[in-house]
Amino acid sequence: MSKLSTTSLASLPRALSAPQYDRSQVSTGIVHFGVGGFHRAHQAMYLDRLMNAGKALDWGICGVGVLPADAAMKSVMDAQDCLYTLVLKNPDGTRAGRVIGSITEYLLAPEDPEAVIAKMASPQTRIVSLTITEGGYNFHHVTGEFDAGNPDVQADLAPGAVPATVFGLVTEALARRRDAGVPPFTVMSCDNIQGNGDVARRMFTAFADLRDPKLGEWMRTNVAFPNSMVDRITPVTTDADRAMVAEDFGIEDSWPVVSEDFEQWVLEDHFPLGRPPFEDAGVQVVDDVEPYELMKLRLLNASHQGLCYFGYLAGYRYAHEVCQDPVFARFLLDYMEREATPTLKPLPGVDLDEYRHKLIERFSNEHVRDTLARLCAESSDRIPKWLLPVIRENLEAGGEIHRSAAIVASWARYDEGTDEQDEAITVVDRLRGPLMTAAARNREDPLAFVSQPELFGDLASNDRFVQAYTRALASLHDAGARATVEELVRGPGNREGS
Numbered sequence: 251m252s253k254l255s256t257t258s259l260a261s262l263p264r265a266l267s268a269p270q271y272d273r274s275q276v277s278t279g280i281v282h283f284g285v286g287g288f289h290r291a292h293q294a295m296y297l298d299r300l301m302n303a304g305k306a307l308d309w310g311i312c313g314v315g316v317l318p319a320d321a322a323m324k325s326v327m328d329a330q331d332c333l334y335t336l337v338l339k340n341p342d343g344t345r346a347g348r349v350i351g352s353i354t355e356y357l358l359a360p361e362d363p364e365a366v367i368a369k370m371a372s373p374q375t376r377i378v379s380l381t382i383t384e385g386g387y388n389f390h391h392v393t394g395e396f397d398a399g400n401p402d403v404q405a406d407l408a409p410g411a412v413p414a415t416v417f418g419l420v421t422e423a424l425a426r427r428r429d430a431g432v433p434p435f436t437v438m439s440c441d442n443i444q445g446n447g448d449v450a451r452r453m454f455t456a457f458a459d460l461r462d463p464k465l466g467e468w469m470r471t472n473v474a475f476p477n478s479m480v481d482r483i484t485p486v487t488t489d490a491d492r493a494m495v496a497e498d499f500g501i502e503d504s505w506p507v508v509s510e511d512f513e514q515w516v517l518e519d520h521f522p523l524g525r526p527p528f529e530d531a532g533v534q535v536v537d538d539v540e541p542y543e544l545m546k547l548r549l550l551n552a553s554h555q556g557l558c559y560f561g562y563l564a565g566y567r568y569a570h571e572v573c574q575d576p577v578f579a580r581f582l583l584d585y586m587e588r589e590a591t592p593t594l595k596p597l598p599g600v601d602l603d604e605y606r607h608k609l610i611e612r613f614s615n616e617h618v619r620d621t622l623a624r625l626c627a628e629s630s631d632r633i634p635k636w637l638l639p640v641i642r643e644n645l646e647a648g649g650e651i652h653r654s655a656a657i658v659a660s661w662a663r664y665d666e667g668t669d670e671q672d673e674a675i676t677v678v679d680r681l682r683g684p685l686m687t688a689a690a691r692n693r694e695d696p697l698a699f700v701s702q703p704e705l706f707g708d709l710a711s712n713d714r715f716v717q718a719y720t721r722a723l724a725s726l727h728d729a730g731a732r733a734t735v736e737e738l739v740r741g742p743g744n745r746e747g748s
Contacts, residue, residue: 253502254349256331262349266335266499269351271301276310278354279526281370281435283416284381285313285323287484290350291336291509293379293440297352299531306526310354312375314366316382316416320358326505327356335495335506339617346511347499359419363412370423370435376523378423379438380450382416385631385680387443387453392634392707394449396456407460417457424458424473425465436474436521442551443635444543447477447518476518477539479546483612484509485620510618512608516542541595545602548590550609552636553582556653557613558625559660563669563731569620573613577732580739582610585653593643627678629661630685634705645712653738655715656722660734662699663726665689670730681705693727696720 252258262268280297282289293311300306313332315323326334332353338346359366370378380386388397397403405411406418413419424434437454439446451470459466487505495506516534519525529535536542554569560581561572572578586606594602613620641654666689667675679685684702691698700719701710709715725734 251496251500251502254330254333254335254504256333258501259333259349263500265347266501267346267348269298269302269349271304271307271351273351273354275307276301276352276354277308278312278369278374279309280311280377280379281314281366281375282311282353282379282381283314283316283420284383284386285315285320285327285353285356286381287487287507287509288480288482289313289381289440290334290353290507291484292480292482292513292515293381294350294352295336295348295513296515296528296531296533297526298348298350300526300528301352303530305530309377309526311352312369313353313356314359314369314419315356316359316414316419318360321361323505324356324358324361327353330504332356335499335501335503337491337495337498337506337508338511339508339615339619340511341611341615341617343617345494345498345617347495359414363414363419366419367413367423367426370420371426371430371432373427373432375435377436377438377521377525378420379440380416381440383628383631384441384443384635385628386416386441387449388417389449389453391630391705392703394452396453398456398460403457403460406457417454420454421458421461421465421469424469425462428465428468428472433523434469434473436476436523436525438476438478438517440478440480442480442547442632444547444639445477445540446543447475447520447539451475474520474522476520477543478518479514479516479539479543481514481546481550482509482512483615483618483620485618486624508618510612510615512612514546541597544594545597545600545605547636548593548640549586549602549606551632552590552640552654552657553586553609553613554625555629555633555637555661556582556585556657558622559657559664560731560735562622562626562675563660563663563726565669565671567622568616569613569622569625570616570618572622573610574616577736577739579610579614581653581735582613583607584739585657588650589644589654590640592647592649593640623676623678626664628680629665630679630681630705633658633661638706638709641709641715645714651715652718652722655718656734656738658700659719659722659726660731662689662692662723663731665699666692692723696723 439450455466557572688699700706
């Protein structure tokens with residue numbers, strides 16, 4: 251069996267699609283931070299699709315890792331000439347494999363920060379893109395302000411410091427381009443944050459202000475930060491996935507990517523130095539991304555949080571197990587229809603009922619095997635951005651909030667650290683310590699968890715939220731997750747205000 255590399259491309263099995271373009275003719279036009287599974291199943295896939303059509307050969311991707319742990323990805327990318335296998339897992343159980351070749355090189359910033367900066371400072375680089383996760387933007391969850399006290403940020407701002415954060419690296423490259431008279435690249439966020447481009451603009455210019463106020467002002471005036479909405483469920487690669495690629499496609503790939511067959515990318519058209527013809531690859535290039543963004547974040551992403559804690563507590567471990575359970579599926583549809591959808595902006599031409607039911611179908615794809623542990627991770631970066639805005643808008647408008655409040659309660663119960671079978675839960679969150687400390691007091695003080703203003707603002711002082719939240723938390727303790735969900739979907743007698 252051959253190991254995936256440039257030399258093995260010519261002998262790939264017929265079942266595995268290979269790049270139909272000469273990769274030696276691909277030049278770098280994009281530098282991307284955060285080369286994880288999602289980027290490789292999404293943005294890099296779209297570029298590969300264009301290249302297979304004979305387009306965008308000057309828009310190859312240079313991947314960048316900024317964390318020491320990214321050394322593992324660099325090792326694999328170097329060994330495989332930046333090639334990898336993308337496997338789509340269809341709902342009917344069939345699989346389609348494709349080797350992606352749009353990434354041209356991979357740099358590790360802790361190993362050679364100057365190489366990363368020089369690559370971005372080169373006039374050939376016209377886009378710097380980001381999938382650095384919701385927590386990578388370094389802002390306060392309630393105020394939205396840049397966290398200037400972050401020790402890593404402070405280290406980057408020290409006189410003579412070698413940049414280590416994405417903020418320091420990108421800002422240094424932009425400063426060099428300004429000083430050399432080279433127009434700035436576009437910064438394109440592809441993360442699950444409402445107004446991701448606007449957030450990126452605020453955070454990067456805030457960092458630049460701390461370094462040099464004139465640089466910050468220049469960036470506000472000259473650097474484009476388009477908004478985008480991205481969507482494709484991409485689980486963490488497992489050893490079973492590696493074995494599957496070897497068995498099904500006859501190739502040894504140390505880090506393949508698996509995903510569902512659904513894809514979506516809605517992108518604001520704001521690229522002063524040009525862009526690939528993304529629309530030719532199926533990207534929706536639009537003037538205003540926000541309505542699509544809200545639809546995805548409040549329906550898909552918030553529903554992931556709606557199923558993961560309840561499901562895990564009840565003993566499920568995969569998303570498809572939860573959504574194949576009619577009670578849980580009904581709860582999610584009720585949340586989407588009665589609480590999330592009323593907060594959305596008009597979406598001409600979009601059938602929201604069809605979209606909601608399509609989400610349940612996607613979540614139910616047993617072949618994707620998306621773990622609840624993945625969905626439960628880093629909740630403090632997710633719930634405040636995806637679900638709490640739904641609660642606040644409905645509180646203001648007099649809408650229903652008891653399902654949303656119950657989802658918050660399920661998070662609080664999850665962070666107590668044991669499920670309903672008394673099995674230990676490994677809580678993965680940057681705020682794990684304070685979250686679990688607060689959750690440990692749930693029974694003696696039902697508001698302990700939501701009385702963290704840095705996450706929840708003043709929700710703990712809102713009587714209607716408190717009533718719904720504490721009722722759900724008590725039910726989780728006394729009756730369990732499934733019974734709580736059953737009560738939430740039982741019918742009109744359980745509707746708020748009835």
